[in-house]
Amino acid sequence: MDALAGLLDGPRAQGAFLLRSVLDPPWSVRVEDEAPLTLVAMVRGTAWFLPHGPDGGEPVALGPGDIAIARGPDPYTVADTPETAVQVVIKPGQVCLSPDGTKEFALAEFGVRSWGNAAEGTTCMVTGTYQLEGEISRRLLDALPPLVVIRDDERVSPLLPIFAREVVKDEPGQEAVLDRLLDVILISALRAWFARPDAEVPAWYRANSDPVVGRALRALHGDPAYPWTVANLARAAGVSRAALARRFTELLGEPPMTYLTTWRLTLAADLLREPSATIGAVAEQVGYGSPFALSTAFKRVRGVSPKEFRALAVRA
Numbered sequence: 001m002d003a004l005a006g007l008l009d010g011p012r013a014q015g016a017f018l019l020r021s022v023l024d025p026p027w028s029v030r031v032e033d034e035a036p037l038t039l040v041a042m043v044r045g046t047a048w049f050l051p052h053g054p055d056g057g058e059p060v061a062l063g064p065g066d067i068a069i070a071r072g073p074d075p076y077t078v079a080d081t082p083e084t085a086v087q088v089v090i091k092p093g094q095v096c097l098s099p100d101g102t103k104e105f106a107l108a109e110f111g112v113r114s115w116g117n118a119a120e121g122t123t124c125m126v127t128g129t130y131q132l133e134g135e136i137s138r139r140l141l142d143a144l145p146p147l148v149v150i151r152d153d154e155r156v157s158p159l160l161p162i163f164a165r166e167v168v169k170d171e172p173g174q175e176a177v178l179d180r181l182l183d184v185i186l187i188s189a190l191r192a193w194f195a196r197p198d199a200e201v202p203a204w205y206r207a208n209s210d211p212v213v214g215r216a217l218r219a220l221h222g223d224p225a226y227p228w229t230v231a232n233l234a235r236a237a238g239v240s241r242a243a244l245a246r247r248f249t250e251l252l253g254e255p256p257m258t259y260l261t262t263w264r265l266t267l268a269a270d271l272l273r274e275p276s277a278t279i280g281a282v283a284e285q286v287g288y289g290s291p292f293a294l295s296t297a298f299k300r301v302r303g304v305s306p307k308e309f310r311a312l313a314v315r316a
Contacts, residue, residue: 017035017094017127017128017129017131018113018126018127018128018129018167018178018182019113019114019115019126019127019167020043020113020114020115020124020125020126020164020167020168021114021115021116021121021123021124021125021126021127022110022114022115022116022117022118022119022120022121022123022124023045023080023116023117023118023121023122023123023124024117024118024121024122024123025080025081025084025122025123026080026081026084026087027079027080027084027087027116027117027123028077028078028079028080028084028085028086028087029077029078029079029086029087029088029089029090030052030075030076030077030086030088030089030090030099031075031076031077031078031089031090032075032089032090032091032092033072033090033091033092033093033094033129034072034073034092035072035073035129035130035131036071036072036073036130036131036137036141037069037070037071037072037129037130037137037141037186038069038070038072038127038128038129038130039067039068039069039070039127039128039129039130039182039185039186039189040062040067040068040069040070040078040125040126040127041066041067041125041126041127041128041160041163041164041185042062042063042064042065042066042067042123042124042125043064043124043125043126043160043161043164044064044122044123044124045064045121045122045123045124045125046061046062046063046064046080046123047061047062047078047079047080047123047125048060048061048062048078048079048080048081048082049062049068049070049076049077049078049147049149050076050077050078050079050082051070051074051076051146051147052074052075052076052077053074053075053076053146054074057146057147059082060147060149062125062149063151063152064152065151065152065160066149066150066151066152067149067150067156067160067185067189068147068148068149068150069144069147069148069149069150069186069189069190069193070146070147071141071144071145071146071147071148074146076147078125080123085099086099087099089101112167112168112169112170113167113168114167114168124164126163126164126167128182128185128186130186139204139266143202143204143205144190145200148189148190148193150189150192150193154192156185156188156189156192157184157185157188157189159181159184159185159188160185162181163178163181163182163185166178166181203251203252203253204217204252206251207248207251207252210247210251212237212238212239212243212244212247212248213237213244213247213248213251213252215236215237215238216233216234216236216237216244216248216256219233219236219237220233220256220259220260220263221263224260224263224264224267224286224287225284225285225286225287226287227287228256228257228260228287229257230244230245230255230256230257233256244256260287261297261301262301264286264287264288264297265286265297265298265301265302267285267286268282268283268285268286268294268298268306269302269309269313271285271286272306272309272310272313273310273313278291279291279294279295279306279307282294282306291306294306295307
């Protein structure tokens with residue numbers, strides 16, 4: 001497993017909110033659902049995406065085949081033009097209100113997971129909303145700008161038309177089908193963005209393509225519980241210990257064993273969110289020989305014990 005695969009293993013859709021919108025002008029929808037990550041895929045027609053977070057940003061035009069990825073929880077508006085007045089506000093839990101918040105507001109429903117103001121609207125888009133929780137997901141979100149737009153000519157994925165057709169079906173296993181399609185489109189879009197020469201690519205992504213550090217990262221992410229040392233990691237990378245330590249620190253800003261500790265504790269933090277997981281079982285899964293060893297490392301790095309972290313995560 002490479003570093004990107006390891007981090008993208010976190011944001012897997014599980015019952016993601018999915019909606020196909022069909023609209024004729026004028027239309028404008030403000031989204032305040034506080035979702036950590038949202039993907040908007042244009043099937044036909046055009047739209048404008050207007051960010052409203054503290055980072056601001058200019059309105060961005062979207063055309064057929066374009067994909068917008070919005071990092072929450074900041075609000076945004078999607079409209080036929082930037083000047084169109086907001087007609088509906090979407091709150092957490094997909095509660096739809098009038099712009100002044102005084103009454104519930106709903107556009108017409110056109111079948112399964114489909115709404116809008118015209119059954120054959122000139123604009124059709126599919127929105128997928130992730131409700132991410134966890135430390136792995138946070139590392140990915142922290143690497144993204146507030147808005148990523150991938151254009152149709154970047155050829156992200158041939159699955160978009162299939163996704164648009166599947167989202168309005170109601171068949172056995174459909175939720176799982178849609179979740180996996182959404183995941184593939186998201187990962188393809190992120191990969192296209194990371195590949196751009198002007199993208200502010202995180203260090204862990206750049207390092208993955210390095211012939212030395214990339215091998216080491218794939219080894220660490222592929223088997224984090226293995227008793228790694230600089231020596232056996234250097235052998236896996238095909239270089240000396242000194243060469244690995246020097247190159248690894250140069251690209252990632254920290255030595256291999258420090259990176260491994262951080263990654264193991266990141267995995268542990270996500271596993272601790274599972275109520276049925278014991279601290280002993282988590283320790284074994286991430287490469288610590290005992291619950292005490294995991295607790296010591298966890299508290300040293302994160303400032304709280306695994307038990308305290310779990311209690312805080314449950315209340316969050």
